[in-house]
Amino acid sequence: MLLVTLFCQGQELLQGVVMDQNSNPIPGASIKVSELKNTGTITDFNGKFTLSLPEGIYTLITSYIGFETQLSNIHINPSEETHIKIILKQSIEELTDVIIKGKTAAQKTKEKAFEVEVIETKGLKNSSVDINAILTTIPGVNVRQRGGLGSAFDFSLNGLSGKQVKFFIDGIPIENFGSSLSLNNFPATLIERAEVYKGVVPIYLGADALGGAVNIITNQRKKDFLDVSYDVGSFNTHRATVNGQHYNKKGWMFQLSSFYNYSDNNYKIDDIEVRDELGNDTGIRRDNVERFHDAYNSQMVRVQTGLVDKSYADRLIIGFTASANENEIQHPIDPQNPFGKVFSENDIISGSIEFEKNNLIKEKLKLKIYGSITQNNERVVDTSSRKYDWFGNFIERGDQTLGEFEASKTLFEFKDNLHLINALASYTFNESNTLNFSYTKNYIRRKGEDAARTGRIAFEDPHIVNKNILGFSYDIKLLDTRWDTAIFSKGYLLNSEGIVEDLFTNVEEERFTRFENTFEELGYGVATTYKILDNLQVKGSFERTFRIPEGYEVFGDGFLLKSNPTLSPEKSYNVNLGALFNRDFNGFKLQMDTNLFFRESENFIAIRSEGIFSRYYNTADARSTGVEGEIRMLYNSFFLDVNATYQNIIDRNAGENAGVDFLRNQRIANIPYLFGNARIGGAFENILAKKDQLNISWSTYYVHDYPLTSFVEGNPEDRDIIPEQISHNLALGYSFDDGRYNVSVLARNITDAKIYDNFEIQQPGRAFYIKLRYYLSN
Numbered sequence: 085m086l087l088v089t090l091f092c093q094g095q096e097l098l099q100g101v102v103m104d105q106n107s108n109p110i111p112g113a114s115i116k117v118s119e120l121k122n123t124g125t126i127t128d129f130n131g132k133f134t135l136s137l138p139e140g141i142y143t144l145i146t147s148y149i150g151f152e153t154q155l156s157n158i159h160i161n162p163s164e165e166t167h168i169k170i171i172l173k174q175s176i177e178e179l180t181d182v183i184i185k186g187k188t189a190a191q192k193t194k195e196k197a198f199e200v201e202v203i204e205t206k207g208l209k210n211s212s213v214d215i216n217a218i219l220t221t222i223p224g225v226n227v228r229q230r231g232g233l234g235s236a237f238d239f240s241l242n243g244l245s246g247k248q249v250k251f252f253i254d255g256i257p258i259e260n261f262g263s264s265l266s267l268n269n270f271p272a273t274l275i276e277r278a279e280v281y282k283g284v285v286p287i288y289l290g291a292d293a294l295g296g297a298v299n300i301i302t303n304q305r306k307k308d309f310l311d312v313s314y315d316v317g318s319f320n321t322h323r324a325t326v327n328g329q330h331y332n333k334k335g336w337m338f339q340l341s342s343f344y345n346y347s348d349n350n351y352k353i354d355d356i357e358v359r360d361e362l363g364n365d366t367g368i369r370r371d372n373v374e375r376f377h378d379a380y381n382s383q384m385v386r387v388q389t390g391l392v393d394k395s396y397a398d399r400l401i402i403g404f405t406a407s408a409n410e411n412e413i414q415h416p417i418d419p420q421n422p423f424g425k426v427f428s429e430n431d432i433i434s435g436s437i438e439f440e441k442n443n444l445i446k447e448k449l450k451l452k453i454y455g456s457i458t459q460n461n462e463r464v465v466d467t468s469s470r471k472y473d474w475f476g477n478f479i480e481r482g483d484q485t486l487g488e489f490e491a492s493k494t495l496f497e498f499k500d501n502l503h504l505i506n507a508l509a510s511y512t513f514n515e516s517n518t519l520n521f522s523y524t525k526n527y528i529r530r531k532g533e534d535a536a537r538t539g540r541i542a543f544e545d546p547h548i549v550n551k552n553i554l555g556f557s558y559d560i561k562l563l564d565t566r567w568d569t570a571i572f573s574k575g576y577l578l579n580s581e582g583i584v585e586d587l588f589t590n591v592e593e594e595r596f597t598r599f600e601n602t603f604e605e606l607g608y609g610v611a612t613t614y615k616i617l618d619n620l621q622v623k624g625s626f627e628r629t630f631r632i633p634e635g636y637e638v639f640g641d642g643f644l645l646k647s648n649p650t651l652s653p654e655k656s657y658n659v660n661l662g663a664l665f666n667r668d669f670n671g672f673k674l675q676m677d678t679n680l681f682f683r684e685s686e687n688f689i690a691i692r693s694e695g696i697f698s699r700y701y702n703t704a705d706a707r708s709t710g711v712e713g714e715i716r717m718l719y720n721s722f723f724l725d726v727n728a729t730y731q732n733i734i735d736r737n738a739g740e741n742a743g744v745d746f747l748r749n750q751r752i753a754n755i756p757y758l759f760g761n762a763r764i765g766g767a768f769e770n771i772l773a774k775k776d777q778l779n780i781s782w783s784t785y786y787v788h789d790y791p792l793t794s795f796v797e798g799n800p801e802d803r804d805i806i807p808e809q810i811s812h813n814l815a816l817g818y819s820f821d822d823g824r825y826n827v828s829v830l831a832r833n834i835t836d837a838k839i840y841d842n843f844e845i846q847q848p849g850r851a852f853y854i855k856l857r858y859y860l861s862n
Contacts, residue, residue: 096160097447098135100168102127102146110148110172118143118155122564129306130393134447136515146170165447190277197568197611199625199660199679201280205272207767207779210817210828212315212323212853215267215278215300220785221763222280223712223727224679226756228841229268232349232848233321234380234411237268238841242282242681243708243733243755244295247634247689248654252289252299255454256506257526259634262430262460264409269345269382270300273313273325273857277301283658283681284609284625287555287572288508290524294631294656294685302341306331306392309861317830317853321347335393337401341386349378349414351848354838357420358474373474375414377424382409390438399440403456407432416489419845423488424478425468434458450510460500467493467536498532498543498639516562520572522555530639540596547582547639547647551632569612578603578632582639582649599649605630609658623662623679630655637689637700646699654702656685673718681731683708706752708733721767728760751795754806758788765815776820779828783813811837826857 102113109131116124117135119142127133137160144156151172160166190202201222208218216227216237229237241249251258251267258265279299285291289299303309310328315321322345329339352372390401408431415422436456444451466487470478487493505525512518527550532543557572581600609627616622633651640647662679687702710731717724733752751757765781792804812835817828829852833839836850 096137096139096162096166098137098158098160098166098168099443099447100133100135100170102131102133102148102170102172104151104172104174110151113146113148113151113172115170116145118145129304144168144170146172148172151175193279195613195621195664196286197570197613197623197625198284198286199282199611199623199662199681201282201677202277203280204277205275208272209311209313210779210819210826210855210857211272211815212317212828212830212855213272215270215272215275218272219267219278219280219298221725221727221761221783223677223714223760224282224681224710224729224731225280226729226759226787228756229847230841230845231375231378231414232319232351232380233345233347234263234269234382234409235349236263239267239298240755241280241296242683242710242712242729243706243731244656244683244685245755247637248294248631250285250289250291250293250297252291252297254302255289255299256456257289257291257504257524259526261407261434261458262432262462262500263411263428264382264407264430264432265384265405267298267300269343269409271313271323271325271343271345273311274327274341274343275300275302276304282679283660283683284611284627285629286570286611287520287522287557287574290506290508290522290553290555292551292553292574292576292630292632292653294629294654295658295683303327303329303339306337307862309859311857311859313855313857315853315855318851319348319350319848321851321853323855331392335391337388337390337392339386339388342384344381344383346381347379349380349848350375351851353419353846356474359420376474376476377412377422377426377472378414379412380409383407397439397441399438401438403434403436403438405432405434405436417845422472422474424470424472424476426464426466426488429463429465430461432458432460445511448512450508450512452508454504454506456502456504458500458502458504460502461497462500463495463497465495466491467495469493493536494534495536496532496534496542498530501529501531503527516560516565518559520555520557520559522553524551524553524555526551542647543639545583545598547649548580549634549638550579552577563614566615567612568614569610571610572608574607574629576603576605576607576630576632576653578653580633580638580649582647601649601651603632603653605653605655619666621664623660623664625658625660627658628655629658633689633700640699648699648701651689651700652687652702654685654687654689656683658683671719673716675716676714677716678711678713680711681709705736706733707736721769723763723765725763726760727762728758730758732757753791753794756787756790759786761785771818773820775822776818777823779815779817779819781815783815785809785811785813806840807838809837809839811835811839823859826855826859828855828857829853830855 102110104110111127111129111131113127115133125133125135139160139162141159144158147153152175154170154172156170158168190204193200194202203218219225220227224242226240227237229235238245239249281297283296285293285297289297291297308330312326314324325343327341331337352374356373384407386405388401388403392399411428413423413426434456438454440452442450466489468488469481469484469486471481472478485492507523509521510518530543530547532541534541554575557570559570561568579602583596583598607629611625613621613623631654638649638651659682660679665676667674684707686705688706689700690703708731712729714727733755734749735752736749761784763781763783768778771778787809789805789808792806811833814831814834819826832851833849839847841847
């Protein structure tokens, strides 16, 4: 079937551009072929389009709102290339009802064979939210943050979490970008949409993901604009963004993206067993203890400039990114022992170059190459010998060599030198057959130093991780493009070297051992979708995949987390089976999406305590099964979104490891297994003036209770249970002058419910934020 489809269709490529009478390109114009049912396309941002057609004579029907429909006759001749320019005349007729049929980039992505969720941020840019808050609204996603703005978080997707889920910005991995550029501080104002791939990940992302991937798409529109925002809120929180770009007629572009975040994070937490500065239990429990050493600030500037739409390159862009943060540490995992001076810092400097060219080799080959060089500096400062209580009182330790962690004082710093190469080549034989190749190289070299310590220092000898991933896929469309399938394979290559520290030996010569590790493996998979009806499609996908340990897991942090270069990659078999339904009932739009998932994983990488230290090991073999569903409804200006997820995650060898039979195949604790959210609201236009808009929305998040340590061990009445959690948010936004001026108010956790993270540590309560935004565009 592949050979017949590939070589017997004999189709030729038609290229064209649609413009108005002033020679301005018209993006989103519809082009249909009169003689061929279901054959057509829409123009891109530059008004350009391509179609693959057999030899013959055809009539193109070109239409766009506000313009007269244009009929164009073309002759497809295999002996010559066919180009056409279509000029649409502006319609002077007054239109009453207009029906626009077209698909946005988000809709096209969601209808791919892969199980993927897409969220567009156009309606969220005026809200005081970051990316994590947006992603939490997706079925199967649960984000547990360990505090306020900028705190560490656990991102879970279909039961797999942490490093098992990869994160990208415009297809470029950010796994080694440190804590100053992360989803917990990246504002929604700077992005266009977010794509969440579940379990099975396409090769173009170049990911060794086990549980899925999140791809953040920033602005891709070729037009001048300026977007400035500032918001202020509870806990002395301030956030600002400046985002803008300029394109000139000679093909030169300049783009600036930047943000600044600050918060004291001085929210109150309840039921803390307060101890004095000597560590003595006072015998009472106090409510409303305020966090006094938890401030956070971060900033980022990203500049890109270069050439676009040239004969030798569609994009030739150089970029520069600088980011930094400072994060005060209120306490380790145990909140009973607060800190008053400990903090961490991170700063990054990165340079990049991007090349993209389409329509090579008879306009069938697309090529995209990205390269970057980055220096990442992480620093932990613990130089105070004080011991604090929760009221800010303190005493000086008798041993002045100890810090607040009750270990030696430290000014530990490590420097990562990284380089990244990401390349993608795509060759389109015809409208139905495409061949894709990808290559990603991620290299990291870590070196450590500590001016406050004597003796051996972590990463004194450089540690290296060299990760290479090759991808190949063949995409085929059959049955008049109703059946779309991608068959792919990925090659994983890892080389790492470093020093392993044995904490349990007193022989100095045996305490530190150099180790090298090499890994080579092949993954493979398939993703397919079939449109039963125009508004109903089914999906299925399977992948045998691996996740190579990251630098943080292999190297540790040089402080309390020790290195383990012997870590083996995680392995998983991922399966999805889903359906997507869209229907418009005379203005009432209904969308339903459901997915059954199965994950069979081996060599899970988990952290294990070694006294006050910890280290990552390959431990559990896990199986995750579940179902998720979502319903979206839109009528006129009102919308309602509801979704829910149920998942069952078991440890298949826990009983064997513990020597206890009844633990075998038991559900893994400290992971939510039932959760969901709902959002309702509306948009109302021309309230106080023309071209103004009022937006109102209410959102609710629910997580069922789950145990902290075990579902089966111990007396059920004595188990630590993270209680059921329900929180509500209310958002109001008003825009006027056609969206140029915007003001919004957000009430988060408006009922002041108690929300907890995965260590049963309380999260911020009720909070209010106000945001001002100015947007100017041509």
